[in-house]
Amino acid sequence: MATGFFTDTTLCIGCKACEVACKQWNELPSDGFAFSGNSYDNTVELSGTTWRHVAFVEQTMPTEDGVANRWLMSSDVCKHCTNAGCMEACPTGAIIRNEYDSVFIQPDVCNGCGYCVVSCPFGVVDLIERFDPEGTHYNLASLSEERVEEQKTALQGHGGVAGKCTLCYDRQKLGFVPACAKACPTESIQFGNIDELRERARARVETLTKRGIHAELYGADDAGGGVGPLNAFFLLTDRPEAYNLPAEPVLPSTRQPAGYTAAAVTALGLAIAGWMIFRNA
Amino acid sequence: MRSIPSPDDAFIGAASRNGEQRATIPTYYDHPMLKWPDWDWNVVTYLFLGGIMGGLGLIQMLARPELESERKLKRTVRVTSFVLAAANPAVLVTHLGRPERFLNMLRIMKFKSPMSLGTWGLVFYSGAAGANVIRELAVGGTLPRWMRFFAPGLMTPVQALLGAFTAGYTGVLLSSTANPFWGSGKRHIPAMSVCSGLASACALSSLLCTLEGNTEPLQRLERLEMVAGAAELFILTDFERRHPDYTKPFFKGKRGEKLRTYTMAAGTLGPIALNVLGSMFNLPKPVDALRVTAASILTLAGGYVLRESLIAAGKASARDPQAAFRQPK
Ligand code: SF4
Ligand code: SF4
Numbered sequence: 290m291a292t293g294f295f296t297d298t299t300l301c302i303g304c305k306a307c308e309v310a311c312k313q314w315n316e317l318p319s320d321g322f323a324f325s326g327n328s329y330d331n332t333v334e335l336s337g338t339t340w341r342h343v344a345f346v347e348q349t350m351p352t353e354d355g356v357a358n359r360w361l362m363s364s365d366v367c368k369h370c371t372n373a374g375c376m377e378a379c380p381t382g383a384i385i386r387n388e389y390d391s392v393f394i395q396p397d398v399c400n401g402c403g404y405c406v407v408s409c410p411f412g413v414v415d416l417i418e419r420f421d422p423e424g425t426h427y428n429l430a431s432l433s434e435e436r437v438e439e440q441k442t443a444l445q446g447h448g449g450v451a452g453k454c455t456l457c458y459d460r461q462k463l464g465f466v467p468a469c470a471k472a473c474p475t476e477s478i479q480f481g482n483i484d485e486l487r488e489r490a491r492a493r494v495e496t497l498t499k500r501g502i503h504a505e506l507y508g509a510d511d512a513g514g515g516v517g518p519l520n521a522f523f524l525l526t527d528r529p530e531a532y533n534l535p536a537e538p539v540l541p542s543t544r545q546p547a548g549y550t551a552a553a554v555t556a557l558g559l560a561i562a563g564w565m566i567f568r569n570a
Numbered sequence: 571m572r573s574i575p576s577p578d579d580a581f582i583g584a585a586s587r588n589g590e591q592r593a594t595i596p597t598y599y600d601h602p603m604l605k606w607p608d609w610d611w612n613v614v615t616y617l618f619l620g621g622i623m624g625g626l627g628l629i630q631m632l633a634r635p636e637l638e639s640e641r642k643l644k645r646t647v648r649v650t651s652f653v654l655a656a657a658n659p660a661v662l663v664t665h666l667g668r669p670e671r672f673l674n675m676l677r678i679m680k681f682k683s684p685m686s687l688g689t690w691g692l693v694f695y696s697g698a699a700g701a702n703v704i705r706e707l708a709v710g711g712t713l714p715r716w717m718r719f720f721a722p723g724l725m726t727p728v729q730a731l732l733g734a735f736t737a738g739y740t741g742v743l744l745s746s747t748a749n750p751f752w753g754s755g756k757r758h759i760p761a762m763s764v765c766s767g768l769a770s771a772c773a774l775s776s777l778l779c780t781l782e783g784n785t786e787p788l789q790r791l792e793r794l795e796m797v798a799g800a801a802e803l804f805i806l807t808d809f810e811r812r813h814p815d816y817t818k819p820f821f822k823g824k825r826g827e828k829l830r831t832y833t834m835a836a837g838t839l840g841p842i843a844l845n846v847l848g849s850m851f852n853l854p855k856p857v858d859a860l861r862v863t864a865a866s867i868l869t870l871a872g873g874y875v876l877r878e879s880l881i882a883a884g885k886a887s888a889r890d891p892q893a894a895f896r897q898p899k
């Protein structure tokens with residue numbers, strides 16, 4: 290059965306319970322402590338060790354009676370694309386589509402080449418930083434010696450592997466709802482059968498439109514550029530770019546035919562030139 | 571209750587610290603939308619050597635065994651190509667961290683993944699180059715004569731074809747990604763990779779011929795190098811003309827200066843000038859050897875800087891959300 294997320298950003302209150310639940314369940318290390326200065330967003334972006342990221346978009350508009358403010362919040366996640374750039378690019382076959390139709394990285398197969406990182410049209414997947422026992426990146430002081438060893442094994446000693454949302458593959462296998470959806474107090478993150486979610490999302494858009502609120506779905510149908518529908522899709526109230534989502538993603542492999550053709554034509558031309566030079570000189 | 575206004579250009583977006591953002595696409599605090607690779611000198615070298623290997627594949631086919639001097643060239647090129655093909659995985663391993671990790675790529679062959687296909691191309695290329703080296707050694711008498719049947723003559727065009735693929739893939743690897751700069755070069759980057767690979771391979775062969783004192787084939791190698799270099803220069807110029815926006819991180823600023831100096835001027839025009847000079851005047855032998863050496867080193871350095879700039883500009887491009895939001899068609 291294909292499952293997925295419907296993230297309804299109109300319900301999000303920016304509590305970041307989803308981020309915390311994800312880190313806790315998946316035992317992801319901390320990303321350090323930094324102050325971004327961008328509204329309440331100190332998480333900043335998805336990364337190899339941050340699989341939910343709550344964006345805070347503060348907007349103001351002058352009106353006759355002063356200033357209208359709004360604060361958009363949206364919990365971003367891997368989109369689990371129908372045609373996933375990361376999966377197509379992975380040379381080891383580490384990235385697979387599992388029985389829930391989600392895109393899953395097998396950490397023991399990944400070799401850390403980083404090709405998925407440049408092939409995700411949404412900038413989601415990233416390499417987990419190489420293990421550096423001296424580094425401050427992982428707060429090892431708080432871990433027992435045993436756990437330090439475990440961390441080393443998980444990160445394959447040194448060399449790093451790619452990391453992103455698994456759609457809580459392990460929890461789904463146990464019949465549980467993914468950690469973020471379970472923790473979300475407002476049902477901004479809804480988990481379930483992807484077809485049901487799409488229907489629910491369309492109904493929600495209708496309700497909001499009736500109330501005079503602009504609402505659009507992102508990725509419920511074809512996301513464009515060959516990417517296809519997203520198994521984790523969103524309801525937005527502004528242009529996708531305001532949330533750091535591309536309005537027109539492009540599936541990288543659609544660029545291959547042109548590339549191989551150009552290379553072949555060039556090689557053929559040079560081979561003919563070479564043949565002429567070596568035969569006639 | 572006042573309803574939430576719908577998005578329009580009057581709304582000042584999150585990134586509008588300068589107040590005029592909405593004329594362009596809004597961004598999220600100007601934070602990058604895409605990620606960039608941690609690729610360093612090792613991946614640059616991997617692609618650079620891949621290009622040279624590809625070019626050597628063509629040269630070993632072009633050299634005519636009937637001529638003593640070109641028979642020597644063929645032999646040198648084959649041995650060199652095999653050594654490079656054997657060394658290249660080691661270069662990649664310095665990026666992957668542990669040798670076994672290279673083997674993970676050999677558990678599967680994926681036609682949709684240039685990285686996967688390229689690795690297999692490299693493996694098959696090593697096989698063909700190895701077979702051709704065995705043939706050389708068997709014909710030359712180092713190995714028993716019967717061993718030349720291990721490597722039928724068919725392996726010569728096979729190595730050339732695999733070479734063309736290897737050189738081309740070093741470009742497709744970059745151009746078929748989600749990166750706006752690399753994506754804008756979906757034709758140009760693979761084409762220039764092939765040209766640069768062949769020019770560098772000619773330069774390396776010339777260098778080796780000079781070292782061996784085998785000056786006979788130099789003129790032909792230089793001519794081929796000039797053709798490849800001129801084609802590369804044309805493709806680079808056309809790339810900038812067609813995509814002035816996406817190629818800014820590549821052609822503009824410090825990085826652009828470096829590219830123009832080392833790749834376009836010193837690495838392409840320089841050797842062309844030196845080679846023209848060589849064919850016009852009959853230079854005394856030691857001076858000519860110096861000329862060939864200088865031209866070859868310039869070409870090789872230019873080829874390396876080209877790959878380095880391609881990767882560095884890709885990283886810079888990924889940091890630009892405006893480029894990422896307007897993916898090239
Ligand atoms: S959003 Fe990126 S990482 Fe997630 S499935 Fe799609 S391509 Fe892969
Ligand atoms: S880093 Fe790992 S998951 Fe990503 S493409 Fe390479 S092998 Fe595949």
Ligand code: SF4
Pocket residue numbers: 300301302303304305306307308343362363364469472473474475476477478
């Ligand atoms: S848990 Fe729900 S409400 Fe809280 S930040 Fe995440 S998506 Fe928003």
